[in-house]
Amino acid sequence: MAFHNFRNYEIAKILKEIAAFLEAEKVQFKPRAFEKAALTIEEMEEELADLYKKGGIKALEEIPGVGKGIAERIEELFTTGRVKDYERLKRKYPVNVGELTSLEGMGPKSAIKLYKKLGVKNIAGLEKAVQAHKIRTLPGFGEKSEEKILKGIEFFKKSGGRALLGYILPTVRLIESRLKKLKEVEAVTVCGSIRRMQETVGDIDILITSKKPLAVADYFAKMAEVTHVYGKGETKTMVRLNLGLDADLRVVPPSSYGAAVQYFSGDKNHNIALREIAIKKGLKLNEYGLYKGNKLIAGEKEEDVYKALGLKWMPPELRTNSGEIETAKNGELPELIGYGDLRGDLQTQTEWTDGADSIEEMARAASASGLEYIAITDHTKRLAMTHGLDEKRIVKQWAEIDKLNLKFKKQNLKFTILKGSECDILKDGSLDLPDKVLSQLDVCGASVHSHFNLSRKEQTERLKKAMVNKNVDIIFHPTGRLIQRRDAYEVDIDEIIGFAKKTGTILEINASPDRLDLKDEYVRKCVASGVKMSIDSDAHSVSHFGFLEYGIAQARRGWATHDDIINAWPLDKMLKTLKR
DNA sequence: GCCGTTTTCGGCCCGACTGTTTTCAGTCG
Numbered sequence: 001m002a003f004h005n006f007r008n009y010e011i012a013k014i015l016k017e018i019a020a021f022l023e024a025e026k027v028q029f030k031p032r033a034f035e036k037a038a039l040t041i042e043e044m045e046e047e048l049a050d051l052y053k054k055g056g057i058k059a060l061e062e063i064p065g066v067g068k069g070i071a072e073r074i075e076e077l078f079t080t081g082r083v084k085d086y087e088r089l090k091r092k093y094p095v096n097v098g099e100l101t102s103l104e105g106m107g108p109k110s111a112i113k114l115y116k117k118l119g120v121k122n123i124a125g126l127e128k129a130v131q132a133h134k135i136r137t138l139p140g141f142g143e144k145s146e147e148k149i150l151k152g153i154e155f156f157k158k159s160g161g162r163a164l165l166g167y168i169l170p171t172v173r174l175i176e177s178r179l180k181k182l183k184e185v186e187a188v189t190v191c192g193s194i195r196r197m198q199e200t201v202g203d204i205d206i207l208i209t210s211k212k213p214l215a216v217a218d219y220f221a222k223m224a225e226v227t228h229v230y231g232k233g234e235t236k237t238m239v240r241l242n243l244g245l246d247a248d249l250r251v252v253p254p255s256s257y258g259a260a261v262q263y264f265s266g267d268k269n270h271n272i273a274l275r276e277i278a279i280k281k282g283l284k285l286n287e288y289g290l291y292k293g294n295k296l297i298a299g300e301k302e303e304d305v306y307k308a309l310g311l312k313w314m315p316p317e318l319r320t321n322s323g324e325i326e327t328a329k330n331g332e333l334p335e336l337i338g339y340g341d342l343r344g345d346l347q348t349q350t351e352w353t354d355g356a357d358s359i360e361e362m363a364r365a366a367s368a369s370g371l372e373y374i375a376i377t378d379h380t381k382r383l384a385m386t387h388g389l390d391e392k393r394i395v396k397q398w399a400e401i402d403k404l405n406l407k408f409k410k411q412n413l414k415f416t417i418l419k420g421s422e423c424d425i426l427k428d429g430s431l432d433l434p435d436k437v438l439s440q441l442d443v444c445g446a447s448v449h450s451h452f453n454l455s456r457k458e459q460t461e462r463l464k465k466a467m468v469n470k471n472v473d474i475i476f477h478p479t480g481r482l483i484q485r486r487d488a489y490e491v492d493i494d495e496i497i498g499f500a501k502k503t504g505t506i507l508e509i510n511a512s513p514d515r516l517d518l519k520d521e522y523v524r525k526c527v528a529s530g531v532k533m534s535i536d537s538d539a540h541s542v543s544h545f546g547f548l549e550y551g552i553a554q555a556r557r558g559w560a561t562h563d564d565i566i567n568a569w570p571l572d573k574m575l576k577t578l579k580r
Numbered sequence: 581g582c583c584g585t586t587t588t589c590g591g592c593c594c595g596a597c598t599g600t601t602t603t604c605a606g607t608c609g
Contacts, residue, residue, distance in 0.1 A: 022581095029592055033581040067582045105598085107607050140606080144599055354593085354609070384595040385609055449609075450596070 004081035005049050005224060010242070011074060012042040013098065014086055020097040021089040024112035031108075037065040040356075043543040052078055096122040103152030104485050113138070127153050159484040162200040166513020166550050168243050169194065171225065172204055175247075182219060184212040187257060191264035196316045197553035199483055199516050204247035205264045213251040220249045256288045258301040263287035269321035277309050277325070285309075317556040336556045337535075337565050342548055344373040344567040344574065347422060347445055347476055347508065347536035352397055353378040354386035356541035359397075359417065360404055365542035367415040373571045375420030375443045376401060377476075380432040382424035383449055391437050394421065398440070416571055418442035422476055427451045429465025431472070438471035443578060445508065445536075447476035448489065456490040463496055467505040473578040474534055475500070477510040477517040485514070493522055500531045504579050506566060507531055509558075511551025512538045523558020532577060533560065534567045 019034035040063060041048060051059045052075065060071035073083045093112055099122050100111040114120040117138055118129045126149065129135055135146045172190055179188045185208050189195070192205040210216050217237040221229045228240035237249040252260040263271060263286065278285040283292055289299025290308050298304040303313040311328040315336055318324040327333050348362050349355035355362070359376055366374045376397070379388040389397065401417050408415050420443045424432035431438065431446060438444050446466045454462065466472050478496065479488035500507050507526055510517045515538070518526065526533055535551035537544050555565060566574045 030581050032592075036582080065582070069581050105607065109606060140600065140604095142600060148599090379609090382596090383609070385593060387593050 002079075002081075003049075003053075004078055006077055007224075007242075008041050008044055008048055011048055011077065012038040014077070014083060015041065015070065015073075017097055018083075018086055018089060020101060020108035020111070021093055023108040024093070024097075026109075033065070033067075034070065037063075037070050040065045043541055045543065048074060049078065094121060099123055100126065102485070103149065103156065104482075105148050106152065113140070123153060123156055155484060155486075159200065162202045162484075163243060163245055164483060164513045165194070165197065165199060165201055165553075166547065168201055168204070168245060171241070171243055175223065175225065176206070178223075179206070179208065179216070179220070182216060184210050184215045186210055186254070189261050191261055192266060195265045196267065196319060197550070197557065199519075199554075201245065203245055204241070206247065206249050207257070207260055207264060208249065208251055209254045209257050210251055216251065217249065252287075254300060255296065256299045258303070259285070259289040259299040259305055260287045262302045262305050265316050265319065267320055270319040270325070273321045273325050274309060277311075281309070283308075315556060317553060318559070320557075334559050334561050337552060337560050337562050337568055339549060339552050340370070341562055341565070341568045342371065342535060342552065343570060344371055344375075345537050345539065345545065345548065346375045346418075346420065346443055346474060346534045346567050347377045347510070348374050348539045349378055349386075349422070350376055352376075352393070353383075353388055354540060359400060361542055362539065363404060363408070363415060363417050366545055367413060369545045369548075371545070372414065373416040373418060373574075375418040375445075377420040377422040377443075377445050379422050380424045382426065382432040388424070388432070389421070391433060394433070394437060420444060422447055423472070424449055425462065425466045427454075427462070429462040431466065431469060435469070435471055438469075439580070441471070441580075442575065443473050444471050444580075445474040445476040446472045448480055452480060452486075452489045454489070456492060459489050460492045460495050463491060464499050467496075467499055467503050470579050472505065473580065474506040474508050476508045476536070477512075477515050477538070478507050479517050479519070479522070481515065481517050481519075483514050483516060488517070494525070497522070497525050497529050497531055500526075501529050506578070507533050509533050509535045509551050509554050509560075509565075510538050511535055511547040511549075511554070512544075513547060513550050516550060516554045518554070518558070520554055520557035523555055523560055527559050527561075527564050532566050533564055535565055536567070 015034045015038035019031040023031040057071050057075050060066055060074055061068060077083050093115060095111060095115045097108055097111050100106055101108055118134055120126045120129050130146050130149050135141050136143050172194060176188055176190050179185050187209045189207045191207055193201045194204060208216060213234045217232050220237050221232050221239055225241045226239045227242050230238040235251050239247055241247050275285045278290060283290055289296045290305050298308040306313045312331060312333055314324055314328050314333055345366060350359050350362055351357060363374060379386040381388040381390040398419050401419050405417055419441045421441055423444060423446045425446050425448050426432060467475060479491060481488035507518060509523060535548060535555055537547040539545055562568050566577050
């Protein structure tokens, strides 16, 4: 029997859509079940296809959140290539719910209502309906709803088909490693915004050298992820991937490889500035190399190109033409924090609130990923939906942390769990737990989860009031933005950075792929002001420690060094930096 | 649909906020 290969994210997407349709039909409890299974599957390391081939349906049922019903549907997908229940729902509601519900404030119920009443199937249709002012006439909707939807659509358009780095990077790495293994391939570099580790990615540029380019092109065009081939040839193959992005494979000769890698890594402004330098030196720079007249003077290695222009090679994260070229000229480039430099993680959530795993599981996963310490920072009671901790439960949590630290010691595991909190900052800037509780923590983060729409002045004062508290060590995700979904709340960031310096408060670089908050520009301001930062995963499950890489990239793009990031330091030194 | 130190039925995180209401539905986290 034919086996239909589906990747975990594709399976998760189907389950999520089923959940949305059931939610719209006001079915009780089932939507949660499908959603939960989808989230688990999305985060699994092992592909369900492999798991199923090895252990059959029984193996699927062992996944937490997957029971008989969902396992049967996944089996149906593998054996027939489709899920009947899903297709029935899809026929009933031929709607792109995933796209529509990506708009802030739009859930499945609204999406389906708009389809039933106005025939809206996607964002394009929604935009037409808003422009014709049809939405405000529907019961339950009004003028404000139209405004909000319009705002959401603007966000969607601005994102212009770009994807979050954290969403696509695992797949890109997989493709890269497969190409590296081909015997026809001599070198592979993924360039563009991915190499610069930008927050979002528009397309994927892969450069290779090869003596048999057509064989590689054939392989590339036939990969499982490819949904469409635009063109295939000796030097360039262009495909559409099921990630929703296009990928280009370019074959360049070894003598030009460095120049091509430089050229395709960008960014555009950085390259323009380099070419201007070349012109001033009487040279010409393009993707084939650096030329004096017709003579190639650099091209094989990227370093050589920079050197010939009188510059030191610089990490791609810096290449934005915002001062890096002048700095490189003077030989004063900062020694950026390295991707392996973090020793700890100061924001993690556990099953005590909205995390998926236990304190012990999180600690062991952190240890396995090379960390020496983590802070357990579950939400506080104001976030009732996460079952946030109150004064009593947090004390119980401390007892468990003490017990685990002792256990690790006995097992000779060099790892420390810190007692922490993600304490909610209330509307007036006061904190969700009393000082007598917070003062007993090892490390306390505080953050905003409500009243995003205060005036700039009120929001700034609110944060300052929290920062003045001696028990608040770190402000988590300081601006509250969600990339491609929600703007930062109004806040005077310069005032906040100045106040952080004055009060000795740490500002977080939240590494969650859709937050990356502080953004690079603000990181750079912190570095300039001497405000220390932490890079935290905000992990809600054991698989999230990988997010730290995106946070480090963010810090590097903000010119941060080892010295600026407190959790790159040994535990003792880190703790001494805190206010308490 | 899933799950089980409440174990094969009967629960299922639940309160705040917003915009629409005139007592509530939908979304968020």
